[in-house]
Amino acid sequence: MNDVRHLVVVLGDQLDLDSAVWDGFDPAQDAVWMCEAREEATHVPSSLQRIAVFLSGMRHFAQALRERGLSVEYLARHEGSLAQALGARLRARAPRAVRISEPGEWRVLDGLQAAASDAGVALEVLEDRHFLCSRDEFGAHVKGRKAWRMEYFYREMRRRHGVLMEGAQPAGGQWNYDAENRQGFGPQGPGFVPPPTRFTPDAITEEVLREVRERFAGHPGELAEFGWPVQRSQALQVLREFIDERLPHFGRWQDALWEGQPWLYHSHLSVALNLKWLHPREVIAAAEEAWRQGRAPLAAAEGFIRQILGWREYVRGVYWQRMPGYAALNALDAREDLPAWYWTGDVPMACLRDAIGQTLRLGYAHHIQRLMVTGLYALLHGVQPRQVHAWYLSVYVDAVEWVELPNTLGMSQYADDGLMASKPYAATGKYIERMSDHCRGCRFDPALRTGPKACPYTTLYWDFLLRHAERFAGHPRMALQIRNADRLDRNERAAVVRRAGAVRQGRWDEG
Ligand SMILES: Cc1cc2nc3c(=O)[nH]c(=O)nc-3n(C[C@H](O)[C@H](O)[C@H](O)COP(=O)(O)OP(=O)(O)OC[C@H]3O[C@@H](n4cnc5c(N)ncnc54)[C@H](O)[C@@H]3O)c2cc1C
Ligand code: SF4
Structure with a gap:
């Protein structure tokens, strides 16, 4: 049985009254469908700030639509996934078509397409006019x-x-x-x-x-x-x-x-x-x-x-x-787990403690904190890009996969082999010292590469160059750094590797 003509699906990142889904919208024949699906907050462990901004935004938007006289079917606190919820709605009462603006995540688009197809209802995906480049x-x-x-x-x-x-x-x-x-x-x-x-x-x-x-x-x-x-x-x-x-x-x-x-x-x-x-x-x-x-x-x-x-x-x-292949890239073959302290900020490095602390408190860090503090550390530590991606997608209020993933996997982790960034953003603690006051209050020294006081960034930077020397020896923008690492004598290399191993295991005061 058909109920409405167009069921317009509005997702949490589509709170836009100028979207193409409103073209020709007729309140007498069409309806709006919105759903707070638990899976959107749990497929990665979304931070409390991120969940709250999306849910409050959705509820305010639904209210604004109702004030304009639109009929809104709003599923609050749905325990499953968007695709399950939409599938159930379509099977119960099939509209002539479902209309949606392009979602911001491949997983969501794929799920909704499958739900509509299983229910035998046409899904019309309209170009997202929010963007200036289609x-x-x-x-x-x-x-x-x-x-x-x-x-x-x-x-x-x-x-x-x-x-x-x-x-x-x-x-x-x-x-x-x-x-x-x-x-x-x-x-x-x-x-x-x-x-x-x-x-x-x-x-x-x-x-x-x-x-x-x-x-x-x-x-x-x-x-x-x-x-x-x-x-x-x-x-x-x-x-x-x-x-x-x-x-x-x-x-x-x-x-x-x-x-x-x-x-x-x-x-x-x-x-x-x-x-x-x-x-x-x-x-x-x-x-x-x-x-x-x-x-x-x-x-x-x-x-x-x-x-x-x-x-x-x-x-x-x-x-x-x-997409979808992009999410699985790992050009540097990084295999470490994300250190548990990324989720707590309980870490002795002053710069990381500050960036992660404000991230958890506010759901916000600015670009250089994301790229050159948390991102740089994960790159040098050698964390699996998928785990780094899950962290960034979880913790920031602005995180939607279309923007988060290329920034994390490409720009900050070089996992796409240079598609986003012409070279890895690899640097020592001296970069952070130059751009901030963090090092003044830190127990480590950005100028030191080895020993118990060595800045973990500085140690891991040299370790990164040693680990990836072959890959980057002929790279036009990395060759100089690789040649510098080549000049380290055997004892110094061994000391870098020793200290890097200790740092990776959180034994901060071992040289
Ligand atoms: C590892 C990593 C993950 C990131 N994840 C996200 C994310 O999930 N969502 C997100 O919106 N941005 C992300 N960024 C980009 C950028 O860090 C944020 O957009 C910015 O910090 C948001 O703060 P702001 O609004 O004060 O930005 P401003 O510094 O005031 O910049 C103005 C605007 O420009 C845009 N912008 C700036 N840099 C970028 C960029 N590299 N890519 C895309 N847009 C940009 C944003 O819309 C931002 O609001 C990420 C960057 C890195 C390095
Ligand atoms: S010394 Fe190293 S770890 Fe400490 S604040 Fe500076 S860059 Fe960060």
């Missing part, structure tokens, strides 16, 4: 290219969308202002940083927080400081504040780290973008306008826009071009 356009961009590089893609996107352009030329005559950006704070630190607004939970969010504490007890993280936006009006406030207060300094300090300062000059907009309360076009336009009106330097606006028009669109393209 999957087909990205396919056309990379077709026939030997090396995929974000920079060429980004320039193409700037031209195609007329962003920061003066005629056919990039505004200011340069595509890239990295030379002006990416400084450390210096010994005096960041000084006063305008604190971001954190939102006091309303009644819906309070209820979600209560339920999440009960139903997901034992999951990583904490909820005491939950303050994320959970609807579009709040996301717009975050955007306005960022543009007015922090964008002018964004580029200069986008790579800097500072103990006890989780937010710095970042936008904290990833969750608002990924759950689709904001369209990237409006975020990019706000940054460009701030520059054109003289409220932000070009280098800052360009550095910020590059992340959204460039990296964000690029990683989505990579994900859909390469």
Whole structure:
């Protein structure tokens, strides 16, 4: 028996009133279906913050749809999977078709397709208009290219969308202002940083927080400081504040780290973008306008826009071009388990303790903490990329697989053999010392490679070069580092390997 014409499925990361699923939506014939499926929080052990932001966002969105007169079938607290729930709904009462915007995860798409097909109902997957580059356009961009590089893609996107352009030329005559950006704070630190607004939970969010504490007890993280936006009006406030207060300094300090300062000059907009309360076009336009009106330097606006028009669109393209095989890649044959302290932050390294601590408290870390603190350590330790991926997908409020996986597996772990990054992001503790104040308060010394005081990053960096010498000896951007490792004498090599073994086993004070 047919009940409705189109059953429109809205997932937790599709809270977007401009999506293609609303084209031609007729409240008299069509209905909306939303489901809080437990499996979405347990297929990796999702953090309490991440579960709460998704559930509260979904409940607020369902309320907004009902206020517009739409009929919403909302399954709260469903104990199974999305595919099971949809399958049961379709078998009980079959609509003429199910419509959905492209999901953000291959696993979800696969499951929903199977559920619809088993029930004999057509599933119409509509292009996700949230993105500025469609999957087909990205396919056309990379077709026939030997090396995929974000920079060429980004320039193409700037031209195609007329962003920061003066005629056919990039505004200011340069595509890239990295030379002006990416400084450390210096010994005096960041000084006063305008604190971001954190939102006091309303009644819906309070209820979600209560339920999440009960139903997901034992999951990583904490909820005491939950303050994320959970609807579009709040996301717009975050955007306005960022543009007015922090964008002018964004580029200069986008790579800097500072103990006890989780937010710095970042936008904290990833969750608002990924759950689709904001369209990237409006975020990019706000940054460009701030520059054109003289409220932000070009280098800052360009550095910020590059992340959204460039990296964000690029990683989505990579994900859909390469899935499902991409998730299984392990080019460096990394075999170690993820150390258990990634889930607690109970570790003596000051930089890791700070980054993991704030991650569990807030569900947030900025890019350099993800890439050059937690990611770098996992790379040097030699952790299996799948385990690193499960951790990143679990702990951050903005984690959706299309964006998390290429960043983790490709950019940070080099598991895709250089598709995302032209060389492994391998560095010693000296990098962290240069960009932060962490080493001042740490019991290890970033300048030491061996011995009980040696910084684990520094030891593991040299161990990484020794382990991968053959693979990277002819690599144009790694050969110099490999030659340096080649110069270590036998005793020094043995000391590096000994200390690396101790560090891997958490015997921090053994040389
Ligand atoms: C190992 C690893 C895992 C990551 N996992 C995620 C993830 O699950 N979800 C996620 O949104 N980002 C992820 N990133 C990218 C980036 O770290 C976050 O987008 C950023 O830290 C979010 O904070 P922000 O909004 O304050 O970003 P800002 O520093 O203010 O940057 C502005 C925006 O640019 C976009 N952006 C910046 N860098 C990237 C990037 N490398 N890829 C895609 N978009 C980018 C984001 O939408 C971000 O909101 C990951 C990076 C690494 C190295
Ligand atoms: S010494 Fe090493 S472990 Fe300690 S804070 Fe510096 S980089 Fe991190």
